[in-house]
Amino acid sequence: MTTPLTDDPDDGFGRQLTTLPGWREFVASAVAEAMVMLTQDEYDALNKQDKYTYDDDRLDHHARLQVVATSTVRHTVTCGRRLVILNRGAISARRGLIITGPANTGKAIALTPLGLIHALQDQRA
Known part of the structure; x- marks a missing residue:
């Protein structure tokens, strides 16, 4: 079974740099503010779902970091x-x-x- 390709950003396809919505999201995220990192105590105080959400946000933030200028x-x-x-x-x-x-x-x-x-x-x- 195959999944149809759409430009719906919720399905992940719209976030590709080869689509206009994906490129616009990439450019907008490049000028977004830096993510506020929690201290270890703040992180430990989060419930399980909030930890998963925070970890996903953190990974997404790091995935958008700039390319190394070789x-x-x-x-x-x-x-x-x-x-x-x-x-x-x-x-x-x-x-x-x-x-x-x-x-x-x-x-x-x-x-x-x-x-x-x-x-x-x-x-x-």
Whole structure:
């Protein structure tokens, strides 16, 4: 039995970065306030359900942390930002960026910070 794919954020599919609702949620969460961490005594005082909820929230918070700025990520972001600036006034023959490499080498991870920076700058304008 297969589950139909929907954009309902409650089913998890809408949180994918490849969907518009997922991308918007990602950008919004990038500017969200830092999570308040409980002390050990505060955590111990929680009931079982509240501990599960707190742990899920904490894991979700850490899953959204920024990508480590390796040399490849920095180079990709720098090249991408330059291309965005160069393409602002281009009427035709826009310059592009191609990211290639074997599967599971971090191509999408390297592009995520570029997209985030661009989205945040676009919101400021």
